[in-house]
Amino acid sequence: MTTVEIRYRYTQEPTEDDLFALGKLRDVYGIRHLVFQPKAKTVTVEYDATRLNAAMVGKLLHSAGLDAVELPPVTLPEPVPAEAK
Numbered sequence: 001m002t003t004v005e006i007r008y009r010y011t012q013e014p015t016e017d018d019l020f021a022l023g024k025l026r027d028v029y030g031i032r033h034l035v036f037q038p039k040a041k042t043v044t045v046e047y048d049a050t051r052l053n054a055a056m057v058g059k060l061l062h063s064a065g066l067d068a069v070e071l072p073p074v075t076l077p078e079p080v081p082a083e084a085k
Contacts, residue, residue, distance in 0.1 A: 002049040003032065006057060008068035009042050021064035028052075028060060043068065 014022065025031050030051030035044045043066070045057050054070065061068045 003046060004049045004054075005044055005046050006054055007042050007044045007071040007073075008058070008061060008066075009040075009071055010066050010068045011041070012067055013038075013041075014066055018065035022061070022066060025060055025064060031057075031060070042071065 022034065025034060030048040031045065032048060033044075033046035035046075037043070043061070045061070047057055058068070058070060
């Protein structure tokens with residue numbers, strides 16, 4: 001299993017029906033976890049990349065009623081080796 005996290009930004013608050021449909025995404029084989037950050041209007045989806053890909057995850061979110069756009073991955077700066085300090 002290869003676990004991948006992908007973030008999406010949504011423009012409109014999900015309705016009750018949208019949230020119900022998004023809750024059912026956990027039943028999709030390969031979707032492991034959904035985390036909403038309402039203040040940032042983002043959702044992070046953790047999925048198994050051996051079962052799904054980013055395009056499939058996006059289609060699942062859209063089919064559940066969430067108008068979401070994939071965000072670029074967050075890259076952290078490389079740690080500075082101790083001997084370079």
